[in-house]
Amino acid sequence: MHSVSTSFPVGSQSLAGTFAIPETGVPGVLFLHGWSGSQDSDLKRAKDIAALGCLCFTFDLRGHAKTEGLRDRVTPRENFEDALAAYDQLVSHPMVDRSSIAVxxxxxxxxxxxxxxxxxxxxxxxxxxxxxxxxxxxERPKGKLDRTDLTMFRDQALAPAENRALAACADFRGDVLVIESERDDYIPHPTIANYVTAFRKVRSLTYRVIEGADHGLSEPHMRRAYTDLLTGWIREMVLGAR
Structure with a gap:
């Protein structure tokens, strides 16, 4: 925090004042939507979290929304490049504290x-x-992956050394929230367990299951439950750290 002296007029007088200005900006929050989704699914939550004092950024991955025509060709590597570019766009904002980024x-x-x-x-x-x-x-088109093969793969117990995403989890040292849907017909519990187990070095790990929820949170009460979990965690972890 630093101070800047100023003055301002009131009638014929000039009054002295002081601005107390934070040394850092506000936390930045990047949203990454799911396959076949879009930033529209994140906008309401982004506005709720922005109201808490964060700067949020949502966007559409390639192969979605206006670029849906690329759906059958876009690869995970290309969508990772999208996420990387979106991150860089977020931290380029002058209000964002680059040391306080949530994804x-x-x-x-x-x-x-x-x-x-x-x-x-x-x-x-x-x-x-x-x-x-x-x-x-x-490097393969995401939209053409074999669903049966994916289902078999996701039912396996995997160590971080066996998968690049899990290896990244094993190296992460921040705070983590993992949310499972009780009635998920796409992501089985063993996949969630692989993620939770991989987070070995984190400051904190919060794991929650949304009771009765499906993968896409198709009912309003499921979406409300997720929003409540997420905003509560942001308030505790992100704003609590300020």
Missing amino acids: IGSSYGAYLAPLLSAVRPVRWMSLRVPALYRDQHW
């Missing part, structure tokens, strides 16, 4: 989030129903 990912976006943390500073990370992919899928 909030859902499903496919929650797979990209740990990979992003391996190459950019991330202090807080929230992963809702994080997906998992074979390392060999990195």
Whole structure:
């Protein structure tokens, strides 16, 4: 905190005043949506979190929204590059404190989030129903991956050394929120367990299950439950650290 002296007129008088100015900016929050989603699913939560005193950034991954025509060609590597560019866009804002960045990912976006943390500073990370992919899928079109093969892969117990996303989790040292949907028909519990187990060096790990929820949070009460969990965690971890 530093002070800047000023004066301002009132009638015929000039009064002295002092601005108390923070040395750092506000926390920055990056949202990464899931496959077949868009930033629209994050906008309401981004506004709620912005109201707490954060600067939030949402965007559409390639292959979604206006670039949906690329859906059958875009690869995880290319979407990772999207996430990297979005991160750099967020921290370029003059109000953002670059040492206070949170990444909030859902499903496919929650797979990209740990990979992003391996190459950019991330202090807080929230992963809702994080997906998992074979390392060999990195350069393959995401929309053409074999669903049966993915289901078999996600039912396996995997160590961090066996997957690049889990390896990134094992190296992460910030605070983490992992959220599972009780009735998820895409991401089985073993995948969630792989993520939770991989976070070995974190400052804190919060794990929650949304009772009765499906993968996409199709009902309003499921979405409210997620929003409440997320905003409560942001308030405790991100704002609490200020």
